[in-house]
Amino acid sequence: MSIERREARQPWILLSPALGAVALLLFVPLLFIVVYSFWLRSSVGADTAGFHLDNWIKALTDPFYRFILLNTLKIAAITTVLCALLGYPAAYFIARSSGNKMILLLLLMLPFWISYIIRTMSWINILGASGAVNTGLMALGVISEPLQMLYNEAAVILGLVHFLLPFMVLNVYVSLEGIDTNLEDAATSLGATRWQSFLQVTLPLSLPGLAAGGLLCFVLGAGTYITPLVLGGPRDAMFANLVFEAIITQLNWPLGSALSLLLLMVLGVLVAVYNRYLGMSQLAKGLG
Amino acid sequence: MGWVLIRSYAIAVYAFMFLPVAVVVLLSFNANQFGSFPMTGLSLRWFEALWNNDAVMRAFRTSLVLGLMTAVISTTLGVLASLALVRYDVPGKNLITTALIAPILVPEVVLAVALLLFLNWLGIGKSFALLLAGHVIFTLPFVILVVQARLVSIRRDVEEAALSLGASPVQTFFSITLPLLTPAVAAGALFAFTISFDDITGTLFWKPGGVETVPTQIFSMLRNSISPEINALGTVMILLTVGLPLLGAALARSLSTKRGK
Numbered sequence: 001m002s003i004e005r006r007e008a009r010q011p012w013i014l015l016s017p018a019l020g021a022v023a024l025l026l027f028v029p030l031l032f033i034v035v036y037s038f039w040l041r042s043s044v045g046a047d048t049a050g051f052h053l054d055n056w057i058k059a060l061t062d063p064f065y066r067f068i069l070l071n072t073l074k075i076a077a078i079t080t081v082l083c084a085l086l087g088y089p090a091a092y093f094i095a096r097s098s099g100n101k102m103i104l105l106l107l108l109m110l111p112f113w114i115s116y117i118i119r120t121m122s123w124i125n126i127l128g129a130s131g132a133v134n135t136g137l138m139a140l141g142v143i144s145e146p147l148q149m150l151y152n153e154a155a156v157i158l159g160l161v162h163f164l165l166p167f168m169v170l171n172v173y174v175s176l177e178g179i180d181t182n183l184e185d186a187a188t189s190l191g192a193t194r195w196q197s198f199l200q201v202t203l204p205l206s207l208p209g210l211a212a213g214g215l216l217c218f219v220l221g222a223g224t225y226i227t228p229l230v231l232g233g234p235r236d237a238m239f240a241n242l243v244f245e246a247i248i249t250q251l252n253w254p255l256g257s258a259l260s261l262l263l264l265m266v267l268g269v270l271v272a273v274y275n276r277y278l279g280m281s282q283l284a285k286g287l288g
Numbered sequence: 289m290g291w292v293l294i295r296s297y298a299i300a301v302y303a304f305m306f307l308p309v310a311v312v313v314l315l316s317f318n319a320n321q322f323g324s325f326p327m328t329g330l331s332l333r334w335f336e337a338l339w340n341n342d343a344v345m346r347a348f349r350t351s352l353v354l355g356l357m358t359a360v361i362s363t364t365l366g367v368l369a370s371l372a373l374v375r376y377d378v379p380g381k382n383l384i385t386t387a388l389i390a391p392i393l394v395p396e397v398v399l400a401v402a403l404l405l406f407l408n409w410l411g412i413g414k415s416f417a418l419l420l421a422g423h424v425i426f427t428l429p430f431v432i433l434v435v436q437a438r439l440v441s442i443r444r445d446v447e448e449a450a451l452s453l454g455a456s457p458v459q460t461f462f463s464i465t466l467p468l469l470t471p472a473v474a475a476g477a478l479f480a481f482t483i484s485f486d487d488i489t490g491t492l493f494w495k496p497g498g499v500e501t502v503p504t505q506i507f508s509m510l511r512n513s514i515s516p517e518i519n520a521l522g523t524v525m526i527l528l529t530v531g532l533p534l535l536g537a538a539l540a541r542s543l544s545t546k547r548g549k
Contacts, residue, residue: 223395
């Protein structure tokens with residue numbers, strides 16, 4: 001075999017294990033649940049194969065499912081906006097700080113390394129009946145009975161913001177770092193105030209980072225079921241909780257398949273729109 | 289004036305990120321028998337309780353084995369693929385990259401359901417093998433992104449020099465490429481291990497009954513009652529998943545400065 005031919009084959013040999021794994025453990029399983037979502041659940045033994053629309057009809061028309069889907073999108077949207085409001089100024093501070101940027105960034109990234117379940121449950125120590133806030137307020141005599149701050153939608157959103165904020169900060173930081181500071185100086189030297197130069201130069205140039213962070217926060221937030229289980233009440237279920245219920249509790253795998261695919265499609269549309277206008281490279285930058 | 293405002297705002301954000309975690313660590317040393325506020329003194333009793341808790345120790349062993357195996361497999365696959373993507377002009381590079389990072393573009397719940405149902409259909413039900421497969425596929429994109437970012441900085445001409453001086457391709461790989469690659473490999477493996485060790489979303493779908501990893505163990509303890517042992521377990525986890533990477537980074541830095549001298 002000629003050297004050129006061998007050279008041309010080499011990358012494919014290197015790539016094949018990873019591509020094989022992704023194909024076998026992601027793409028084929030996704031196709032499989034598309035098929036499975038048309039099967040029927042049987043209460044005894046194996047689910048019956050076939051082509052039935054029952055699961056899809058239930059997933060798409062059940063008013064409870066629709067309510068939960070809309071509520072999930074609402075929670076994810078609020079979370080994303082809060083992450084942007086908290087994360088942008090923090091990222092701006094790190095990017096424009098004269099101190100050690102890497103340390104500042106690392107500090108804010110540290111929680112990213114702390115387990116999601118621990119960060120979520122840590123709020124019980126803060127907001128619970130015998131948590132920091134209630135104990136503090138009672139010691140000060142402001143309240144006599146502990147306030148009920150946990151197990152509601154606000155607690156779920158708080159937990160999600162705490163979980164997702166590092167993604168936002170990192171993405172905004174990366175895009176702010178990429179902006180030539182001379183542009184801001186040019187704007188101010190031409191008579192713009194610092195605020196004007198921020199609004200008309202820095203902010204527009206950092207929008208790709210903000211969008212990438214926002215997409216990550218939204219998609220990750222909308223796909224969670226752990227936070228509502230830990231910090232939410234019985235009425236704060238999100239769409240992924242329905243999937244978990246169907247698959248793990250009710251063992252209704254055909255319906256669970258349809259519900260998972262519905263979630264995938266809703267979030268997929270979002271990712272596709274993002275990809276159409278901004279491309280995936282910005283996202284890869286923030287993740288690397 | 290504006291800068292002071294931004295700085296105070298950023299400090300508040302930092303506090304928001306760190307305070308809850310700090311409270312977990314603080315309460316884990318609490319002597320109070322309910323482990324809640326007010327603190328009555330410092331004690332290691334909850335750590336002792338953890339050490340004597342068989343379920344927790346079992347979960348630790350499971351998580352460690354799972355994390356190590358995930359790191360080995362995921363890093364091997366990820367390093368090979370990254371080498372191909374960085375070193376060669378592969379046709380359709382963008383498409384391949386998108387396919388390889390697809391496991392983190394798909395919501396983890398959906399990935400979890402698809403993998404569970406498909407492997408179950410193939411005859412692999414909820415088991416350690418399913419857990420491992422899930423953790424590998426979920427960590428692979430992170431490894432590829434981290435390793436690729438580091439690989440770009442390794443120059444090809446050093447290898448070409450070795451080859452032109454008579455080293456065989458295998459010799460070149462082991463004595464030139466691999467040592468230069470080590471930081472990238474280590475970073476990838478560390479990333480894979482930490483993500484696997486922390487994962488709960490997929491793990492709850494894939495784990496067989498009776499098997500718990502540390503996060504799922506914490507989750508099931510939370511459902512029973514808020515025991516102070518959970519805070520102690522949280523502190524141990526924080527030490528492990530934050531301490532290890534920091535230690536690794538410090539070690540890498542001291543090694544590279546020594547080599548530089």
